[in-house]
Amino acid sequence: MKTYKFVATCLFGLEKLLGEEIDALGYKRTETIDGRVTFEGPVDAIARCNINLRVAERVYIHVGSFPAPTFDALFEGTKALLWDEWILEDDEFPVTGHSVKSKLTSIPDCQKIVKKAVVDSLSSVYGIERFSEEGSRIRIEFFILNDIATLMIDTSGTPLFKRGYRTESNAAPLRETLAAALVKLSRPRENVVTWDPFCGSGTIPIEAAMQMTNTAPGINRSFAAEDFYTLPMDIWTKAREEARDNIVKSEFVAYASDIDPKCIEIANANIKRAGMEPNVKCFMRDALKIEKGDLRGTIVCNPPYGERLMDKQSCERLYRQMGEHFKTLEPWQIYIITSHPYFEKFYGKKADKIRKLYNGMIKCNYYQYFKKK
Incomplete structure (x- = not known):
């Protein structure tokens, strides 16, 4: 071959x-x-x-x-x-x-x-x-x-971050490929809820559910190379059949919550288009009022940076409030992406690990707070 x-x-x-x-x-x-x-x-x-x-x-x-x-x-x-x-x-x-x-x-x-x-x-x-x-x-x-x-x-044509499920988004959407990476780095598990309390258009919970059900991200879209007559056409049929065969049923659940009712409306529509309704629960809630109850959980979120949503001062106040409230979620793991250079100062806690990433052209840090052993 x-x-x-x-x-x-x-x-x-x-x-x-x-x-x-x-x-x-x-x-x-x-x-x-x-x-x-x-x-x-x-x-x-x-x-x-x-x-x-x-x-x-x-x-x-x-x-x-x-x-x-x-x-x-x-x-x-x-x-x-x-x-x-x-x-x-x-x-x-x-x-x-x-x-x-x-x-x-x-x-x-x-x-x-x-x-x-x-x-x-x-x-x-x-x-x-x-x-x-x-x-x-x-x-x-x-x-x-x-x-x-x-x-x-x-061979892709339309960029691969455009999966096809997000026809609507909020003012500062997270690219699907980056959301997928944030989820991977958080190491999701079937018996642990992945919760995004700033869900926006629902991208992080959707990508988490797709990963845990092994649903291929490009299974429902087309690609430029499908029109290349120099390629054997059966490679696409076989690849899609393989992808469908690889989908698994999972008890995994992701939570998508937001304080904005418009975001919840958009997220619900995107969850439905992605076919992830069995694995994503979407509801309105203030991020500063979420409770762990009896759940085992991981927070993965993209709060406002002060780039497009909220001003810097409001973001800094929010980070302080997050730091205080998220203490009540221990021993949950917390993963937060932001471009604010002094996030840890306002959050009130040094991250266990920081990873440099880009959200489009915006340089960000991914702050990772691990479960204490």
Whole structure:
């Protein structure tokens, strides 16, 4: 079976989790750098990774890498790659890209050169000079880092954080891929409630329930590569059948609560669309009035940062109140993500562990308070 090279991208700080997910699917990692993991696998990895990876933003076909300190090197290196393996003569192939710490800094110029090189490569194979570009849309992306160019084809299309269940959200939504990572890092268990008392649109509890029922995040959406006629179509059917077969029944329950009735309305709709109603209970409650009762629980939450919801002073007052009230939940574990640089000061307690993450472009810390032994 022929092996190909692929690249999965992720938010900064999630590379280790992404690598573990790729390992679990049975593929061999070859390189990890900031925001991306390169790996090898058969062609069906395109379907299986798009459908199953929880923290990946996109999955790419790695077409080739080469030194590109000059425009001539970029052109010749791109032209030498086997583009006809993926692109048919009537396919549309737009080019986008990035350059970091490299001599070639003009993105528009790089785009034009890559496009011309791909056209020349395909012209030599198909014997035509003009391409109608009316067929499947195959987006080429270049990434130039330290004068090394990597040429890739996007197989995902719409970013993978868009699972399809969140058609509505509140003013400051948490990306689904980051929510999935927060849940993974909290190590959910079937007999322990995962509770988000600032649930917003319900993303964290939904992602927790999907993980505990082994529901693939991409099982109900489509991907760009499903329209690639150079790929065998049965890889998608088989990957979806495998994903459906892997779903398990679970007694796990996540709680989604919020003080805002509009958030509860939105969260309930998203929970229903995700098919997670049996495993997520959604209700209105002030985060400062939640009680543990007889429950064993873990708090995983994304309280206001003062970036888009509330001002800094109000957030700091809230953090103080959280620190006081969450003491009553001991021995529960507490996991809180925020961009506020002095969160611990206002919360009144040093975290057992802090992990640096990004919520989109916002640099955050994930404060982890473990159960005392």
